[in-house]
Amino acid sequence: MVTTSTTPAASAAQRGPQRLGLIAAVVLIAVSIALPFVPPFTGQDWQRYLVGAALIAASAVAFDFTAGYIDIVNFGFAAFMGLGGYTSAILVNTYGISPWLGFPLGALTAGILGLLTGLLTLRLRGIYAAVMTWFVALALLGLARNLTDVTRGPLGLAVSPLLATNDNLPYYYVMLGILIATLVVLTLVIRSRVGLAFRAIGQNLQAARASGINPTVFLVANFTISCAFAGVFGVFYAHYYGILTPDVMGTSHTIEILAIAYIGGRGSLWGPAVIAFPMYIAVQLLKVQLSSQPALYLVIYGLLLILVMLYRPDGAAGVIRSLGHRLDRRPKSGAGPAGASATPTPGATA
Amino acid sequence: MGAGDSAGPRSLWTEGQMALLELNGVTKRFGGLTAVNNVTFNVEAGSIFGLIGPNGAGKSTLLNCLAGLTRPNAGTIHFDGHDTTGFPADKMSRLGLGRTFQIPRPFPRMTALENVAVSASFGGARLGARAVQERSLEMLEYVEFPRAPHTSAATLNAVQLKRLDLARALASRPKMLFLDEFAAGLTPSELHDIAKLLRRIRDDGTTILMVEHVMRLIMDLCDTLSVLQFGELIAHGDAATVAQDERVREAYLGPNYML
Structure with a gap:
């Protein structure tokens, strides 16, 4: 299935960075598992930051799956999350089903609305498609505000917790598991034949068509997958924070996800996941300091976004990648071309 | 004929x-x-x-x-x-039907090989994963593509891009x-x-x-x-x-x- 896999003739230049990437991934996962036991992350406040960071990391990965590959910006991402969350919350509250069942159901409703939105909008290109996704989001937001019989509107809907504990640590591991599963699944899709079509469409639509790709099929498929994942994250959000208000669906929430996805590096998937932790936590600490200006964090995201666009369009992933290449090239004194792939140094993740 | x-x-x-x-x-x-x-x-x-x-x-x-x-x-x-x-x-x-463009249209964030693989995968030939690899390498050779197959398409000059465009067009056996x-x-x-x-x-x-x-x-x-x-x-x-x-x-x- 892996169309981009290396061939013996040309693998020498590729294998080194790939091996290095795998090692970095294992180290990062180990670090994220151990993190809650390292001060200051042992405190409940800090662990709540970690849960939020893992949640926004997963969101940014699924956002990048669409923005970074088929070049469609989903301005309704947070609304699809909210739809998943409300679906689960209402079903759990009404029928008393397990919150865990909410995950597939939330994914289903968000995925179906994603499919319909995609069919409706993805014949349009660029900004038009983005604007249409935004309209859908505003419509959903309006519904959540006004269908007070089911959502209680701005009063907020109380949601039963996912776990029978107030401790943040188990929630962190649940969300970390969701994040890792999201990364693995979406990376496998991108590396498959289907992913090749996504990339082709995003990089040159006319050439993709001339190569036999029906863009609508793949655009809608990509958008639907991304929205279904958004639904899953929304379900976690609802059953973790315990209350849902229509604000969850707001555009500023989408912008936060967009900023982290772009700063992390478009079209990499892992870049947004890696950058989400330091960025989100830094912004939370800043929010505490600047509680008199509650919207200031959006300005900070905006400034960072502009800097990335100007100086590093490939984001943090690009920076890390070029550092990796340098690390990979340096210890080349080994035995021939095979030696290069056998000597990646640890510490590539710092 | x-x-x-x-x-x-x-x-x-x-x-x-x-x-x-x-x-x-x-x-x-x-x-x-x-x-x-x-x-x-x-x-x-x-x-x-x-x-x-x-x-x-x-x-x-x-x-x-x-x-x-x-x-x-x-x-x-x-x-x-x-x-x-x-x-x-x-x-x-x-x-x-295969085609090249007046101004070549590469997929810039792919390697030359991947560029050709797109057409081999989705064009008229509809090849399986392994056949796609073989066909793509074969086509780069056929058009005498002068760079390594894993070269990023963003680094190619105008003449190399024309050959890449041609290899891509031919990969679907038009x-x-x-x-x-x-x-x-x-x-x-x-x-x-x-x-x-x-x-x-x-x-x-x-x-x-x-x-x-x-x-x-x-x-x-x-x-x-x-x-x-x-x-x-x-x-x-x-x-x-x-x-x-x-x-x-x-x-x-x-x-x-x-x-």
């Missing part, structure tokens, strides 16, 4: 006989402007067919109609026995290949190599339709020529006869053109 249905008005539209590509009265208007007016001709399988004409004659518009980028206002297009009038470009590709001003900007020695390559592609069974300005290449390669002027077909036939045609010489080649 006879490319020698030769000259004369008879070959303009031969009832009953199957050509690979058949145009009948193709017309394309943009508002009040008729860019292509009632164009009818056939392209025989196994030939190299040249479409020439001065700038603005409607060549690119006609090519876009044939390749599925725009829908003609009137007329029909038959490709390989199917009525393909108004088919989208991706469907044309899956039916066996029955027919459209070349849109492929020779533009090539040096004489590159031109010589390209002529050799195109002849080889034809000999390997792919019919070629080329829109071209480089007369040397056209006279060298084409079995049949069609000349467009102001959207109308003013001449059609074998290359030598068309080049002698008074109207063609006046309209396009200029009075001083020497064969």
